[in-house]
Amino acid sequence: MNSTHLMSNYGTRALTLVRGEGSRVWDDQGKEYLDAVSGLAVCGLGHCHPAVTAALTNQADTLVHCSNLFNIPHQQELADKLSAISGLDRAFFCNSGTEANEAAIKLCRLYAHSKSIENPEILVCEGAFHGRSLGALSATWGSKARNGFAPLLEGFSHIPYGDISAVEAAATNESIVAVMLEPIQGEAGVVIPPPEYLHQLRSLCDTKGWLLVLDEIQTGNGRTGSYFAFQQSQAKPDILTTAKGLGNGLPIGACLASKEIADLLVPGTHGTTFGGNPLVSRAACAVVDTIETEKLADRAKEIGSWLVDQLQLRLGDLPQVLDIRGAGLMLAIELSGPCSELVALAANAGLIINVTGSNRVRLLPPLNISNSDAHMLLDILCPLIEAWEAK
Numbered sequence: 001m002n003s004t005h006l007m008s009n010y011g012t013r014a015l016t017l018v019r020g021e022g023s024r025v026w027d028d029q030g031k032e033y034l035d036a037v038s039g040l041a042v043c044g045l046g047h048c049h050p051a052v053t054a055a056l057t058n059q060a061d062t063l064v065h066c067s068n069l070f071n072i073p074h075q076q077e078l079a080d081k082l083s084a085i086s087g088l089d090r091a092f093f094c095n096s097g098t099e100a101n102e103a104a105i106k107l108c109r110l111y112a113h114s115k116s117i118e119n120p121e122i123l124v125c126e127g128a129f130h131g132r133s134l135g136a137l138s139a140t141w142g143s144k145a146r147n148g149f150a151p152l153l154e155g156f157s158h159i160p161y162g163d164i165s166a167v168e169a170a171a172t173n174e175s176i177v178a179v180m181l182e183p184i185q186g187e188a189g190v191v192i193p194p195p196e197y198l199h200q201l202r203s204l205c206d207t208k209g210w211l212l213v214l215d216e217i218q219t220g221n222g223r224t225g226s227y228f229a230f231q232q233s234q235a236k237p238d239i240l241t242t243a244k245g246l247g248n249g250l251p252i253g254a255c256l257a258s259k260e261i262a263d264l265l266v267p268g269t270h271g272t273t274f275g276g277n278p279l280v281s282r283a284a285c286a287v288v289d290t291i292e293t294e295k296l297a298d299r300a301k302e303i304g305s306w307l308v309d310q311l312q313l314r315l316g317d318l319p320q321v322l323d324i325r326g327a328g329l330m331l332a333i334e335l336s337g338p339c340s341e342l343v344a345l346a347a348n349a350g351l352i353i354n355v356t357g358s359n360r361v362r363l364l365p366p367l368n369i370s371n372s373d374a375h376m377l378l379d380i381l382c383p384l385i386e387a388w389e390a391k
C-alpha cells in the first residue's frame with residue numbers, strides 16, 4: 001500500500017500495522033509480531049496501555065485542546081512531575097523531540113546574549129542525532145541527514161563523542177556557551193561513552209560557565225534503566241530535552257531547564273499552538289505515573305542486562321559479531337557489515353527489529369516486556385544472526 005500522494009522521504013514501507021496490545025502488533029493480514037522497537041523507543045509501556053487509554057478517552061470526552069492562551073492543569077501537573085524527577089525547575093512542552101531541541105538551542109542563545117557573547121557556539125558531537133528542523137539539523141551529524149539543506153545554521157562545532165580531551169581542546173574558544181549531547185547516542189547505534197564522561201563534562205561546564213544540554217529524547221522515560229540516563233552519572237544538566245516515551249505514542253516533547261536559564265524566556269519569546277495541550281498532557285501524566293508506580297526503569301535495567309548476557313552467550317563468539325552492548329532496554333548488536341536484510345527476515349519470523357548505521361541491529365522493546373517475550377525475542381533473532389554470519 002503506497003500512496004502516490006505521499007512524499008517519498010520514507011521510502012517503501014513493507015508492513016501495514018493496524019493493531020497493537022502490549023508488546024504485540026498485528027498487520028492488515030492478521031499476522032502477529034513481537035515488537036522489539038516500540039515505534040522507535042516511543043511505546044515504552046507497550047501498545048495501548050490501559051492507563052494511557054483511560055486517560056486519553058476520559059480527556060477526549062472532556063477537553064482536547066484550548067491553546068496556551070489558557071491554564072492547562074494537566075500541563076502544570078506534568079511539569080511538576082518532571083521537575084520532581086529531574087531536579088530541573090521549569091518545563092516547556094512542545095510536539096516532538098526536534099521542537100524540544102529547538103527550545104534548548106534558543107535558550108542557549110539567550111544565555112549567550114545575556115553574557116554579551118554575540119556569536120555563540122554550541123559544541124555538539126560527531127554521530128549525534130538531534131532532529132531535522134534547520135536548527136536541530138545543524139546540531140545533527142552526518143551527510144545523509146544534512147546533504148542538500150545548506151545553508152545550515154551557524155554556531156555549532158562538532159567534536160568526537162565520548163572523548164573529554166576533544167572538549168578540553170575546544171575550550172579555548174571564548175564563544176562557546178554550551179555542550180549539547182545524547183547521554184547515549186541512539187541513531188548512531190547505541191554508542192555508550194566512557195562511564196566518567198558525563199561527569200567530566202559537567203565539571204568542565206562548571207569551570208567554563210557553559211551550559212550542559214542533554215538530549216534525552218531517546219534515553220529518557222525509563223529506557224536506559226533510570227528515569228533519565230543522567231541520573232546514573234549524577235551529571236545534572238542545565239537543560240534536558242525529552243520526547244518519544246513521554247507520550248507512549250501521543251506527540252509530546254519537553255524542554256526542562258533550571259530556573260535561571262528558563263527565566264530568560266519572557267512572554268512572547270517562544271511558544272506553540274498545540275504543545276502540551278490537555279489531551280497529550282493528561283496522557284503523559286499517566287505515562288510518567290505508570291513508569292514510576294510500576295518501577296519500569298528498574299525492570300528495563302534488569303531485563304536489559306539479562307538480554308545482553310544472553311546475546312553474549314549465544315552470539316558473542318561469532319567472528320562477525322563485533323559488539324553487543326546496551327543500557328537498560330536500549331540495545332545494539334554491531335555486525336561486521338551491512339545487515340538491513342535482517343529487518344525483513346525478522347518480520348517474516350514475527351519479530352520487529354531495527355537496523356541503524358547499516359550494521360547495527362537496534363532493539364528497543366517495551367520496558368515491561370515479559371520474560372517469555374524476552375525469550376521469544378532471542379529465539380527468533382539469534383538464529384537469524386547466525387544464518388547471516390554463515391553467509
Ligand SMILES: Cc1ncc(COP(=O)(O)O)c(C=O)c1O
Nearest residue numbers: 096097098129130131186217218
Ligand atoms: C536523540 C534524539 N534527539 C532528537 C530526535 C528527534 O525527535 P523527533 O523525531 O520526535 O522530532 C530523535 C529521534 O529519533 C532522537 O533519537
